[in-house]
Amino acid sequence: MTPRPLAVACSGGRDSIALLHATWRAARALADATGQLHPIHAFHVHHGLSRHADDWLAHCAEQCVQWRAQGADLQFHARHLDLLPSPGGSIEALARSGRYAALADMARATGCDTVLLAHHREDQAETFLLQALRGAGAAGLASMPASIWREGICWRRPWLQHPRAAIEAYVAQHGLRHIEDDSNTDSRYARNRLRLHLWPALTQAFPQAPQVLGDAARHAQDAAECLQALAEIDLGAVAAEDGLDAAAAVALGGARLRNLLHLWLQRTVGEPPRASWLDRLSRELPTCTDARWPMAGMGELRLWRGVLRWIPGMPVLPAAERVAPVALPDLRAERCFPLPTFGGVLHIEPVAQGGVALDGLATLTARPRSGGEQFQRAAGTPPRALKKQYQLAGVPAQGRGGPLLFCGEQLVFVPGLGMDARVVAPDGRPQVALHWHAHHTGHSTTQGTG
Numbered sequence: 300m301t302p303r304p305l306a307v308a309c310s311g312g313r314d315s316i317a318l319l320h321a322t323w324r325a326a327r328a329l330a331d332a333t334g335q336l337h338p339i340h341a342f343h344v345h346h347g348l349s350r351h352a353d354d355w356l357a358h359c360a361e362q363c364v365q366w367r368a369q370g371a372d373l374q375f376h377a378r379h380l381d382l383l384p385s386p387g388g389s390i391e392a393l394a395r396s397g398r399y400a401a402l403a404d405m406a407r408a409t410g411c412d413t414v415l416l417a418h419h420r421e422d423q424a425e426t427f428l429l430q431a432l433r434g435a436g437a438a439g440l441a442s443m444p445a446s447i448w449r450e451g452i453c454w455r456r457p458w459l460q461h462p463r464a465a466i467e468a469y470v471a472q473h474g475l476r477h478i479e480d481d482s483n484t485d486s487r488y489a490r491n492r493l494r495l496h497l498w499p500a501l502t503q504a505f506p507q508a509p510q511v512l513g514d515a516a517r518h519a520q521d522a523a524e525c526l527q528a529l530a531e532i533d534l535g536a537v538a539a540e541d542g543l544d545a546a547a548a549v550a551l552g553g554a555r556l557r558n559l560l561h562l563w564l565q566r567t568v569g570e571p572p573r574a575s576w577l578d579r580l581s582r583e584l585p586t587c588t589d590a591r592w593p594m595a596g597m598g599e600l601r602l603w604r605g606v607l608r609w610i611p612g613m614p615v616l617p618a619a620e621r622v623a624p625v626a627l628p629d630l631r632a633e634r635c636f637p638l639p640t641f642g643g644v645l646h647i648e649p650v651a652q653g654g655v656a657l658d659g660l661a662t663l664t665a666r667p668r669s670g671g672e673q674f675q676r677a678a679g680t681p682p683r684a685l686k687k688q689y690q691l692a693g694v695p696a697q698g699r700g701g702p703l704l705f706c707g708e709q710l711v712f713v714p715g716l717g718m719d720a721r722v723v724a725p726d727g728r729p730q731v732a733l734h735w736h737a738h739h740t741g742h743s744t745t746q747g748t749g
């Protein structure tokens with residue numbers, strides 16, 4: 300039988316570089332002992348979010364070339380993501396789901412049914428704490444499984460119970476080189492805030508924290524499995540035509556009813572319900588005969604003649620006027636900046652002429668349209684009301700979303716129209732063009748071309 304290939308998900312960071320190294324060496328040792336050589340595949344995902352992402356990909360690729368020269372049966376593969384955040388969505392969550400989809404895709408393309416991930420004990424403890432801080436139930440507190448099959452692929456975390464220090468020691472022992480992700484110090488991300496501010500104090504006060512939080516995650520895994528099994532049993536017992544027999548479900552009582560509704564809604568709606576919503580439903584359901592519970596932008600639950608059904612509806616995007624203004628960080632060193640509340644990503648491209656001065660990117664504000672904005676399309680033409688400019692330029696309604704970018708009170712950039720002529724930088728000054736990629740319309744708008 301031909302030995303099965305094995306994949307390692309490699310970001311280029313310390314842990315996954317170490318795991319890739321340990322894996323190909325283990326495969327080679329096994330081959331020496333048994334004559335069976337398992338080919339190893341390294342998968343890298345380029346998220347397109349950091350200006351260093353090209354370097355990380357190059358580092359992983361070079362590392363594989365170097366190890367192949369040392370006798371590793373190792374192939375490198377990469378996928379580029381084009382992430383488009385949804386309004387109000389989390390860029391971390393989007394990157395994670397995009398990454399797993401890309402890894403699964405590479406696994407299928409290379410015939411690997413197992414993908415190794417380099418999470419370790421401290422990663423697991425952090426995940427547990429983050430879940431607790433979000434108010435998660437057993438399923439969230441279960442954190443990361445050491446091994447799980449999803450859609451024909453087994454995701455394994457062989458180092459989930461190993462301390463970070465052991466990996467650091469391995470890296471030092473073998474003189475491995477890895478990249479440092481500069482976004483790890485960005486406190487906008489919850490995991491970084493935890494890692495930078497809370498973790499050092501926590502482990503000083505409770506040195507056993509990584510171990511016991513990992514234990515707690517395993518207890519939560521057991522509890523989550525039991526709850527899932529109970530919900531399956533209850534679902535089988537109260538299923539009615541296209542929905543649930545409301546009286547039979549209510550008879551299960553508070554916690555068990557919520558547990559059942561959680562699984563049923565997750566399956567029918569396609570995502571887990573919010574805890575507050577679930578609480579409300581389980582409180583109101585026993586008191587109603589006919590009722591409706593709308594879920595914003597998704598559809599509604601309807602109770603009619605004793606059966607609770609899910610009626611899907613058209614998603615509704617937040618109206619632009621309800622989006623709050625956002626003071627942007629210094630964007631001078633950025634190439635793209637997601638603005639989830641506006642439903643898209645701002646792309647920044649250096650240009651030789653016709654752009655906005657690079658310095659202007661230090662203090663931009665993103666605002667929704669509030670009416671009365673004046674925009675100047677070209678030098679020598681008068682500034683006019685934005686609405687008029689959209690009409691003159693023939694920009695359709697679906698191309699008029701996204702943020703207006705201001706520098707102080709001066710309008711700089713309008714998706715669909717481009718840059719205001721009053722802020723065009725003189726030739727010879729460092730300058731950039733701005734592009735807005737909207738998520739929900741797929742509409743892309745560019746400085747200069749509108």
Ligand SMILES: Nc1ncnc2c1ncn2[C@@H]1O[C@H](COP(=O)(O)OP(=O)(O)OP(=O)(O)O)[C@@H](O)[C@H]1O
Pocket residue numbers: 307308309310311312313314315316342343344345346398415416417418422480
């Ligand atoms: N861009 C990526 N490409 C491939 N695999 C990735 C990528 N990012 C993360 N992974 C996988 O997921 C694991 C956990 O991700 P996490 O973001 O915690 O790691 P990291 O800090 O980027 O790097 P490392 O874990 O290698 O130090 C990684 O160890 C790796 O196996």
